[in-house]
Amino acid sequence: MSCSRSPPSAASPGAKARGPPSAESGPGPEDRTPVRPSEEPTLTDTRLTWLPNLVHLDDLGPYPAQTSELTWKGFACPRFTLETARAIAADTQRAASQLDDPSSWQSVHVVGDRVEIRSAAQTPASASTVAKVLEADSDGLFHIGSNSWVWSELDDRNSSQTAEQLRQMRRTAYPVTGPERWCVTFADYGWRMVLLGVLPEIVHDWDDDLFADFYTAQYTEAISSYTLTADSAAEAYAAARRHFGAERAGIDPAATVMPLAFPFHEINSTA
Template sequence: MNPQLPRSRDEWFPSSVILEHRGPYPAEVLGHRRDGMILPRFTAAIARQIADDTPAESPGVPVIRFTSNAVEVLGPGHPPAVLEHCTPDTAGQYAFGHGTLPWREHTTTDPSRFTRALEEAQASGYPPETLDAWTIAFADHGHRMAVLAVFRTPDEDAAAYDALYNALYSSGLSSYETTAVHADHAELAARRHFSRERARLAPGDTVWPTVAPATRITADPH
């Protein structure tokens, strides 16, 4: 697991997440992940909605319970085991399901062609541009980005570079290219850059053109 980054207030970014087939739910996500999983937080109203949307009889899905002062994630058993007990943070939001729930960022853009291209490229192997060069693929939703994958940037002469670029372009998806020691650092740099660029936008605002694939951004110092 990559070393975690500081969880200061400005490390949270606007997002929208889904849980299995439930949602989407407005959220903020941290700029880094835990074991590849996004880390969201929610207002009290949204946390209560998520709890209401998660029926106790769903097989294999932890039960989410909203109490007067906490969100609890419950596991199987009688009585059920409390996997997580989450109280509001200093911003009054609930950051729960980190490591216990399969959150995913929501996008209305179909990423399947890009996902297949990335799986094929990684399965066959490709020479990277450098070991610290990263691509952050995402769907551009104006005021927020939905990160799809962070992977080492292929060398521009490698077939994988063109295949991935074409899959992103034809699907209406975006990507940043940057340098960083770790994938988490590259993702944080991308979220910071996007947030600065779109700081004045509100949900629902239309942006055109969206970020183009292979847009270069500067490395983000830590």
């Protein structure tokens, strides 16, 4: 069990060999079709749309959280309540106690109303070293492991066909409807959305096998997608999150909800 380690880096040489997924380099459409729009996160940006979500670190979690449109090397940058921070602390400390050599492990500790990230002791007699002290943000939430841990949004939908179609389209110079038209594809859980990819919108031609297969995969797997006009993939995703948050604000997370948006549902990018 090694979920809450940072990805491999010079600062964590013993971390699990599971670094962030890297984009495959290639000419042509690869440069214009990011699967996950990513920017260097500015966690204090007031323009971020924070939505409720569930996240996990491999087999630790899932934990209730809020996520925004920003990612770190493709991984989520969640924030948590103090109560959830205590649950993460218990899990990461328990995982550290089960390691033969926890020297590269980081665990969470809640001290009063603050959260500490500590590097685990090399031996039982050594004192743990505090790597970072986290204060609550303006909303009273804690950004645990943002920009360093491999947090993933929980997605237990069977989206393998859709994911494969996204990969195929990413590598294909397929016909698009326009340079500023985007398709934001996501697993729709009613109260939360899990991004699968953002690509230029494909021409709606049922005679084209690529479009037909992409639509069928989404429909079969109950995957949703928004189509909209935006200046970039990142702006398209931000607009999709704003629309989703406004439309789904009243849905109970405990309710069983079928996807409310079907493939290629048109939305207003200025909403």
